[in-house]
Amino acid sequence: MPAHDRSRAYARLVLRITDARTGEPVDAAPARRGLTRVQAHTHGLDPTNLRVLLVADLLVRALELGGTPVWALLTGGRQQAELRAAGAALGVRPFEDGGDAGTGLGEAQVLHVVGEGGAAPDGVRVAVAPVRWEAAGSPDDVDPAALRLALLAQPRDTPLRIGTAALDDAGDTLAHWRRAVAAWARRPSRPIPDRVRADLRTAWEDDLDAAGVLRVLHAVETAPDVADGARFETYAYADRLLGLDLTRDLGSPA
Structure with missing residues (x-):
């Protein structure tokens, strides 16, 4: 990127995120830095759902670095406690139970982080591509930090294959x-x-x-x-x- 383009992009300091419903980029945070809800939607415990939770964690961190207050929620029908534990091992910060969200807190923006093709209520939909696990053993058997790095190594909309070599390289x-x-x-x-x-x-x-x-x-x-x-x-x-x-x-x- 040319220096003058970099300067313009940096000066804006506005996180832009692709809305999977439209394919168009939108501002992830409201103009006045009002409360933004980040809600991860999961359906069990597997590497793809773990990637969904990790992307939601990354989104929360990016918004907070930009000065936006965030309300982080996790919605999932199965193995939610196990997913929370696996996420905590990866350094994912705590998410509140999305089932208790009710009508919300008057948030100015709602970002739903979902698996590819996943449904969510009204709001911006942040899609996460699937993970194919090809390593020996299960994700519980590997260094969580190395797994986090391996999951971050490709854009979130790119399907990811994680094998032993990728985990060794990340470690x-x-x-x-x-x-x-x-x-x-x-x-x-x-x-x-x-x-x-x-x-x-x-x-x-x-x-x-x-x-x-x-x-x-x-x-x-x-x-x-x-x-x-x-x-x-x-x-x-x-x-x-x-x-x-x-x-x-x-x-x-x-």
């Missing part, structure tokens, strides 16, 4: 990044470069592109003109959205 990337972040934290602090901050915000404000945020982190890691202290600040800032606990190893022996 290796996490371990490498956590060691790097801990090392960078020992260097003098530097602000995030404006162009890097713009690239991060442009990615997640453009249809919640977590995969784009990950690409920015990969680029920053080896960018010759970014100081180590700025790399640390960049990764810590991006992790407020990604929820990968990238600063976990701070203070560990070198």
Whole structure:
């Protein structure tokens, strides 16, 4: 993206999300930052429903980073307690029971996060493509942080196949990044470069592109003109959205 286009996108600081009902992008937050309801609709416990819940968590984080108050709800008829537990292991923050929502709290915007082709009440519909599990064992048997990264590695509207190799790669990337972040934290602090901050915000404000945020982190890691202290600040800032606990190893022996 040209620098002037990046600057315009960053200046708006408005999360745009594709409404699956129309295929058109809409503002995820109301103009006056009124209360926004994010409601995840699930139908049991499997990798696809876990991805739906994770996308809802990502949406909540992105809205809150932009200063929008959020009411997060989970609606599901089966295995809701098990799904909540699996989500908590992945770092998904608590969602209230959607069955108790009633007529709502007068929210200015309603965003329904659903599986591909899923139905939801009136409001913006955020569709999540299915996950095909090809790894040995079940999702309960793998490192939750590695699974979270693997689920974030592709755009949410892209069907995802998760096998052992993808999980191993995600685990290796996490371990490498956590060691790097801990090392960078020992260097003098530097602000995030404006162009890097713009690239991060442009990615997640453009249809919640977590995969784009990950690409920015990969680029920053080896960018010759970014100081180590700025790399640390960049990764810590991006992790407020990604929820990968990238600063976990701070203070560990070198």
